[in-house]
Amino acid sequence: MSETSAEIQALFNRIAPVYDRLNDRLSFGLHRVWKKMAVKWLDLSPGQSGLDICCGSGDLARLLARVVGGQGCVVGLDFAPAQLAIARERSGLYPQIQWHEGDALALPFPSHAFDGITMGYGLRNLTNIPRALGEMQRVLKPGGKVAILDFCQPQAPWLKEFQAWYLDTLVVPTAEQYGLKEDYAYLMPSLQRFPPPQQLIEYSQEAGFSNATAYPIAAGLMMVLVLRC
Numbered sequence: 001m002s003e004t005s006a007e008i009q010a011l012f013n014r015i016a017p018v019y020d021r022l023n024d025r026l027s028f029g030l031h032r033v034w035k036k037m038a039v040k041w042l043d044l045s046p047g048q049s050g051l052d053i054c055c056g057s058g059d060l061a062r063l064l065a066r067v068v069g070g071q072g073c074v075v076g077l078d079f080a081p082a083q084l085a086i087a088r089e090r091s092g093l094y095p096q097i098q099w100h101e102g103d104a105l106a107l108p109f110p111s112h113a114f115d116g117i118t119m120g121y122g123l124r125n126l127t128n129i130p131r132a133l134g135e136m137q138r139v140l141k142p143g144g145k146v147a148i149l150d151f152c153q154p155q156a157p158w159l160k161e162f163q164a165w166y167l168d169t170l171v172v173p174t175a176e177q178y179g180l181k182e183d184y185a186y187l188m189p190s191l192q193r194f195p196p197p198q199q200l201i202e203y204s205q206e207a208g209f210s211n212a213t214a215y216p217i218a219a220g221l222m223m224v225l226v227l228r229c
Contacts (some may be wrong), residue, residue: 005103005127009079011183012056014164016082018178020057026171032059034224035120038147039063041215041226042116047071051114051139052133053104054078054122054171058087058097064118065094075109077102114139116229117146123225124150124194133207133227146209151191152216152223163221175188200225 015022023031041061044050050064055076064074066183074097084099085095091097102108104119105128117136126132136146156159167188175184197214204212204227211228 008127010123011186012078012080013082015183016057016080019083019086019182020059022175022178022180022184025174030218031120034149034222035060035063035118037217038118038120038149038224039067041147041224042067042118042145044068044072044116048115049073050075051109051117052076053107053117053119053136054125055099056080056083056120056122056142058090058099060118060120061087061097062091062094062203063114065091065097068096070096072096074098075100075114077104077107079103079123088210092163105131105135107139109139111138112141115141117143117144117150119146120150121150123148123200124190129195129200130203130207133209134166136227137208137229142229144229145225146225146229148225149229150223150225151187151194152214152220153171153194153196155190156218156220159220163191167191197225 044067046069048068050068052061052064055061055078058076061074061076076097077089077100081101084101088099104126117140154163171187172181172184175181200213201214209227213226215224
């Protein structure tokens with residue numbers, strides 16, 4: 001059974017206090033490298049505008065702020081207030097970041113408002129992926145790019161087995177140490193429901209993006225989906 005939006009929101013509020021520590025432990029710190037890769041794919045320049053959807057504690061939004069500089073503008077949006085509270089606490093060096101509580105399926109921004117958009121580990125958790133992609137296309141300026149970092153279902157059988165082993169043997173037991181075993185047990189079913197890259201590319205094209213490419217990373221266990229308006 002798939003989770004409702006309210007259930008997913010409650011989950012991310014619960015895990016907010018330890019979310020970054022768990023990401024560091026479970027990815028051996030590599031998630032920070034992958035996020036830098038996603039931002040680099042946008043080719044943003046100083047003075048431009050960026051939007052980070054499902055911003056969580058704000059890692060990607062802060063990276064965007066470093067690129068666009070003080071003359072630029074960055075917005076971080078999430079529907080989990082506990083995550084946004086942490087993001088606000090950590091944004092002291094980046095006054096150009098605005099934090100908004102909102103829905104990725106109904107972005108509270110005008111059309112053609114941003115030069116680039118990022119999303120880290122959020123697309124897989126949305127209840128309507130085509131609608132989310134359509135909203136991204138709507139608020140992106142012509143010629144702008146989207147970079148979406150997320151898990152990916154690997155094609156090689158041995159990688160599928162490794163991914164299942166990793167989630168069952170490392171992720172869930174580590175989360176259990178923080179009292180979050182049941183919360184992190186959602187990862188495998190969410191991944192199994194997540195459309196494969198080719199389906200995401202088709203959704204993106206239907207949403208109006210002129211170009212869509214899924215770049216595998218971490219031996220195909222992760223991907224960055226890069227879209228151009």
